Amino acid sequence: xxxxxxxxxxxxxxxxxxxxxxxxHLAHARAAEARGELVLAGALADPADGxxxxxxxxxxxxxxxxxxxxxxxxxxxxxxxxVRRWMTVVGxxxxxxx
Numbered sequence: 056x057x058x059x060x061x062x063x064x065x066x067x068x069x070x071x072x073x074x075x076x077x078x079x080h081l082a083h084a085r086a087a088e089a090r091g092e093l094v095l096a097g098a099l100a101d102p103a104d105g106x107x108x109x110x111x112x113x114x115x116x117x118x119x120x121x122x123x124x125x126x127x128x129x130x131x132x133x134x135x136x137x138v139r140r141w142m143t144v145v146g147x148x149x150x151x152x153x
Contacts, residue, residue, distance in 0.1 A: 056150050057094075057141040060118040062106040062127070064134025070103050072132055079126040084108075092117040094148075111150075115140065 066072055073080070087093035087110075096108040110118040118138040127133050143149040 056111065056113065057143045058110045058112070058115045058118045059139050059141045060108040060110060060122055061137050061139070062108075062122075062133045063104075063136070065104055066132050066134070069132055072130075073127060076126040076130045076132070083121070083125055087117065087121050090117075093121070109141070110138075111148075 084096050092110050094109040094111055099105040115138045122128055122136045144151050144153045
């Protein structure tokens with residue numbers, strides 16, 4: 056199954072304030088990728104006002120745990136995060152191909 060983790064309501068000066076936490080955040084993401092949990096991740100652009108991270112697994116636990124321990128969340132850069140199940144149906148990696 057696939058799950059999307061959305062980061063919303065970022066602080067107004069997010070791009071500037073993320074810099075001291077960026078290395079730790081990226082290490083956190085790379086560790087989740089190495090465990091096979093995180094598939095893709097990145098910030099939304101133009102404007103930089105959110106992010107989307109794609110997780111795979113049997114349930115939302117990995118995505119939720121990632122958010123709860125992410126340096127960006129712990130550092131107060133993310134005002135709201137949400138995990139949603141994504142019913143993927145088209146593509147080689149689709150969880151529910153039609």
